[in-house]
Amino acid sequence: MQDLPITALPQETQEALKAIGKADILIGIPSYNNAETIGHVIRAVKLGHAKYYPGKRAVLINSDGGSTDGTREAAQTAFDEDIYDLSLVHRPQEPIEGVTTTYLGIPGKGSAFKAVFEAAHLLGAKACAVFDSDLRSITPEWVQLLLAPVLEKGYGYVCPFYRRYKYDGTITNSIAYPLTRALYGRRVRQPIGGDFGFSGELVSQYLEKDVWETDVARFGIDIWMTTTAMVEGFKICQSFMGAKIHDVKDPGADLGPMFEQVVGTIFLLMKTYESRWRKVVGSRPTAIFGFKTEVSPSPLQVNLERMITKFKQGFDQHETYYEQALSPDCMSKLAEVREMATERAIDFPKVLWVRIIYNYAASYQKESDRKHLLESLIPLYFGFVASYVRETESYDDYKAEETIEELCEIYEDTKPYLLQRWKEKGCEE
Amino acid sequence: MEEKKKILAVDDEEDIRFILKEELTDEGYDVYTLGDPTQALDKIEEIKPDLVLVDIKMPQMSGIELLGKIRDKYYDLPVILLTAYSSFKRDIASAASDHYVVKSGDLTELKNRIERIFKVKV
Numbered sequence: 001m002q003d004l005p006i007t008a009l010p011q012e013t014q015e016a017l018k019a020i021g022k023a024d025i026l027i028g029i030p031s032y033n034n035a036e037t038i039g040h041v042i043r044a045v046k047l048g049h050a051k052y053y054p055g056k057r058a059v060l061i062n063s064d065g066g067s068t069d070g071t072r073e074a075a076q077t078a079f080d081e082d083i084y085d086l087s088l089v090h091r092p093q094e095p096i097e098g099v100t101t102t103y104l105g106i107p108g109k110g111s112a113f114k115a116v117f118e119a120a121h122l123l124g125a126k127a128c129a130v131f132d133s134d135l136r137s138i139t140p141e142w143v144q145l146l147l148a149p150v151l152e153k154g155y156g157y158v159c160p161f162y163r164r165y166k167y168d169g170t171i172t173n174s175i176a177y178p179l180t181r182a183l184y185g186r187r188v189r190q191p192i193g194g195d196f197g198f199s200g201e202l203v204s205q206y207l208e209k210d211v212w213e214t215d216v217a218r219f220g221i222d223i224w225m226t227t228t229a230m231v232e233g234f235k236i237c238q239s240f241m242g243a244k245i246h247d248v249k250d251p252g253a254d255l256g257p258m259f260e261q262v263v264g265t266i267f268l269l270m271k272t273y274e275s276r277w278r279k280v281v282g283s284r285p286t287a288i289f290g291f292k293t294e295v296s297p298s299p300l301q302v303n304l305e306r307m308i309t310k311f312k313q314g315f316d317q318h319e320t321y322y323e324q325a326l327s328p329d330c331m332s333k334l335a336e337v338r339e340m341a342t343e344r345a346i347d348f349p350k351v352l353w354v355r356i357i358y359n360y361a362a363s364y365q366k367e368s369d370r371k372h373l374l375e376s377l378i379p380l381y382f383g384f385v386a387s388y389v390r391e392t393e394s395y396d397d398y399k400a401e402e403t404i405e406e407l408c409e410i411y412e413d414t415k416p417y418l419l420q421r422w423k424e425k426g427c428e429e
Numbered sequence: 430m431e432e433k434k435k436i437l438a439v440d441d442e443e444d445i446r447f448i449l450k451e452e453l454t455d456e457g458y459d460v461y462t463l464g465d466p467t468q469a470l471d472k473i474e475e476i477k478p479d480l481v482l483v484d485i486k487m488p489q490m491s492g493i494e495l496l497g498k499i500r501d502k503y504y505d506l507p508v509i510l511l512t513a514y515s516s517f518k519r520d521i522a523s524a525a526s527d528h529y530v531v532k533s534g535d536l537t538e539l540k541n542r543i544e545r546i547f548k549v550k551v
Contacts, residue, residue, distance in 0.1 A: 153501075161521065161524070163521075184551075185549070185550070185551030186551065187524075235504065238524075240521050240522075280550060280551055281548055281549055281550040281551075282545065282546070282548060282549030282551070283549065283551065284505055284507070284527065284549060284551050285524065285525050285526060285527055286525065287497075287500040287501060287525055288500075288521060288522055288525045290521075292520060292521050292522060294519070398519060
């Protein structure tokens with residue numbers, strides 16, 4: 001194993017992992033003030049290991065960001081609990097080892113994951129999985145769903161495939177999924193799903209990248225992991241996990257940092273992988289594993305008026321900036337959308353949204369104040385999501401999914417426009 | 430000269446197989462047909478098609494099941510699902526297909542989808 005500098009794991013955690021020695025499987029759970037839910041996630045992982053991989057050496061690491069609500073204590077309690085008999089699951093021959101640590105580095109989910117990657121590297125793990133600590137719908141089966149494609153079928157990266165309510169995951173639906181698909185040609189429905197499986201080889205690739213001072217160390221981690229797996233040629237699949245029930249947020253609420261870090265990371269990666277995405281036309285689907293069940297995710301109430309208000313206020317605030325960042329045709333269409341928007345109604349054409357994203361992707365490369373650029377995109381995102389909510393109000397989740405598919409094809413078909421804007425902005429390699 | 434693209438159409442209905450073969454051959458494709466989906470993997474191995482068309486409702490094996498088997502063995506082989514109903518989309522596994530087309534006497538939509546697939550570069 002190649003020696004890589006360990007920077008996210010404290011010395012005492014490194015010692016603890018060295019004492020464990022080797023492991024076949026490494027499960028990571030990042031956390032920050034998740035005392036209420038982390039115990040459930042840990043218990044599900046312990047049972048998943050016992051049910052599906054009882055003979056494999058496994059380590060479960062809680063990589064915490066300095067929680068003050070007792071998350072680490074809750075994790076330790078769940079590690080120590082004997083849950084097997086009451087759960088009617090045989091005790092594994094190799095009990096799972098539980099480790100809690102406070103990661104080092106920039107506070108954020110990505111740094112928490114770096115500690116997990118380093119632990120996997122130190123233990124020589126063949127397969128890894130990570131689970132969000134706010135999950136309420138996780139079951140022991142999720143462990144197998146994310147690990148089996150790696151351990152048994154030779155996949156390098158496993159993405160979750162959830163049933164989500166039509167208004168849950170709006171950053172995914174409006175940007176992360178369709179843009180990643182159009183850029184790199186692979187359809188991965190939940191590229192920032194939060195729960196992933198991956199091989200030890202991919203961990204080594206991740207650790208070789210010098211990205212830990214960027215937004216990858218924060219919420220950019222998920223899209224970075226997925227994009228890296230795609231671009232570096234790892235075989236990718238999806239596993240159907242059922243419904244995702246977690247601490248959902250109204251898309252009209254403050255998603256600022258998450259939006260900026262995810263979208264900023266996608267734009268940043270476009271420069272890194274320019275030669276890769278430029279030649280891609282269209283997209284290909286990805287294999288799906290897992291047991292099919294009919295599940296209905298809980299509805300999420302959205303505040304349409306608030307989103308439209310944020311769009312209108314944001315437009316008025318950033319109008320001068322939009323005139324610089326957007327092409328004249330986009331700007332005049334956008335002004336029309338602003339003009340026509342009422343308190344509860346807005347029609348934001350999908351083609352316009354895609355062109356705006358492509359304009360921003362190109363502008364981002366040359367912009368000195370990237371934070372301002374991304375902040376100015378948020379009101380437009382609210383406008384587009386409000387329009388999507390209006391369009392799909394009477395749709396069930398399946399029909400709403402067709403609307404997303406239509407958006408994806410517009411992203412793919414409009415790619416020549418991206419190349420044109422990329423050139424006009426002087427971004428070409 | 431560019432080699433003709435090979436298409437394998439798997440459908441239990443003889444009439445549909447006939448129409449697909451006639452019309453897609455006219456479009457310049459090399460079309461093979463198969464009525465029994467249980468033989469599809471062997472046929473794929475034999476002719477190495479560039480695209481497979483799969484009917485969803487077949488007595489011996491559902492098209493969704495066949496899609497899963499194809500995707501498991503051939504990571505990047507394009508597959509279009511053919512269906513008379515849109516309710517199949519409730520089956521999550523259908524998302525592993527490249528596209529789906531609702532069956533109709535007019536094959537324009539299918540031809541457009543095929544053309545789109547053959548333009549894909551990933």
